[in-house]
Structure formats: structure tokens, C-alpha cells
Amino acid sequence: MDLVENDVGLDIVVTSLASDAHTWNLVFLQLVLEEAGHRVVNLGACVPDDLLVSECARHAPDLVVVSSVNGHGFHEAKRVIAKLRARPDLAATPVVVGGKLGIDGPGGQDRAAILTAAGYDAVFEDAGSIAAFRAFLGRLPVGVRS
Numbered sequence: 001m002d003l004v005e006n007d008v009g010l011d012i013v014v015t016s017l018a019s020d021a022h023t024w025n026l027v028f029l030q031l032v033l034e035e036a037g038h039r040v041v042n043l044g045a046c047v048p049d050d051l052l053v054s055e056c057a058r059h060a061p062d063l064v065v066v067s068s069v070n071g072h073g074f075h076e077a078k079r080v081i082a083k084l085r086a087r088p089d090l091a092a093t094p095v096v097v098g099g100k101l102g103i104d105g106p107g108g109q110d111r112a113a114i115l116t117a118a119g120y121d122a123v124f125e126d127a128g129s130i131a132a133f134r135a136f137l138g139r140l141p142v143g144v145r146s
């Protein structure tokens with residue numbers, strides 16, 4: 001593992017989940033990341049699990065950013081992280097998830113705790129999540145993928 005400061009920029013995959021057709025969340029995240037000097041591959045909306053996993057394996061990014069706002073995010077994110085972590089080449093890749101993950105507003109610690117236990121490195125639900133996300137990015141070293 002090469003602990004170089006990330007001021008050179010990270011290679012980042014931004015993706016939604018299989019059922020989610022919303023796109024402006026993805027555009028917004030891409031712009032935030034590119035403005036911070038990172039390189040983004042945006043897989044877009046309604047990404048089937050197998051395609052998400054194979055594209056992450058193909059790009060071998062420093063970070064995967066999963067976004068969902070349609071209310072199914074919690075359940076789909078839990079399913080997808082199991083598939084990502086099952087692959088040895090993606091087992092150590094930092095993966096975060098955020099957006100509107102349920103239909104009851106930001107889910108507090110429970111949803112975040114379940115998703116981090118399932119394998120996410122961080123969970124960002126609405127209400128100030130972008131500031132916390134930026135802080136997370138600043139702490140992330142390049143070269144942490146296996």
C-alpha cells in the first residue's frame with residue numbers, strides 16, 4: 001500500500017444502483033469531485049449489480065462512490081457491497097454510499113451502522129453530507145486498493 005497524499009487526485013467511480021433512475025445526484029457528485037481535482041468515471045443511473053462490479057474491477061479505482069435517492073438505496077446498497085467485497089481485487093477498495101437511502105429521511109446511526117458493518121467505508125445521508133464527504137476525501141490516501 002502506497003500512502004501518498006491525495007493532492008495528485010484520485011481515480012473515482014461514481015455510480016447509482018439498479019433501480020434508481022435519478023441522474024442529477026450523479027452529475028452533482030461528479031462536479032464536486034472533479035472540482036476537487038479527482039478523475040471520475042460516472043456509470044450513470046440504473047446500473048445492474050453485475051455491471052457495477054465488473055466496471056469497478058475494470059477501472060480499479062481509488063474510491064467507489066455509490067449514490068441513490070429513490071428510497072431503495074439502503075437495501076440495494078447492502079446487496080451490492082456484498083458482491084463487491086466478495087471479489088479479492090475489490091475487497092479493500094474504499095467504497096462509500098450516500099443520498100436519500102430510505103423513505104423516512106436521514107436514517108441516523110442505524111442505517112449507517114448496518115451499511116458500514118456490511119462493508120462500506122462511510123455512509124453519507126443528506127443534511128450536511130457533502131461537507132462530511134469532502135472531509136473524508138481529504139483523508140483518503142491513494143493506492144489503498146489491493
Ligand code: B12
Pocket residue numbers: 019020021022023024025028029065066067068069070071072096097098099100101102103104105124126129130133
Ligand atoms: C427530479 C426527480 C425525479 C426525476 C428524475 C429525473 C432525472 N433525470 O434525474 C423522475 C421524474 C424520473 C423521478 C422519478 C422518481 N422519483 Co424522484 N425526484 C426528483 C426530485 C424532484 C429532484 C431530484 C434531483 O434531481 N435533485 C437534485 C440533486 C442534485 O440532488 P439530490 O438528488 O437530492 O442529491 C443530493 C443529496 O441527496 C446528496 N447525495 C446524493 N447521493 C450522494 C452520495 C454521496 C456519497 C454524498 C456524499 C451525497 C449524496 O448530494 C446531492 C446534492 O445535495 C426529488 C425531490 C427533491 N426535491 O429532491 C424526487 C425524489 C428523489 N423522487 C422520489 C421518488 C419516490 C421517485 C419515484 C419512485 C416516483 C414514482 N413513484 O415513480 C421515481 C423513481 C424512479 C426510479 N426508478 O428511480 C422521492 C424519493 C423518496 C425518498 N428517498 O425518500 C423524492 C425525494 C421525492 C419525494 N419527496 O418523495 N424523480
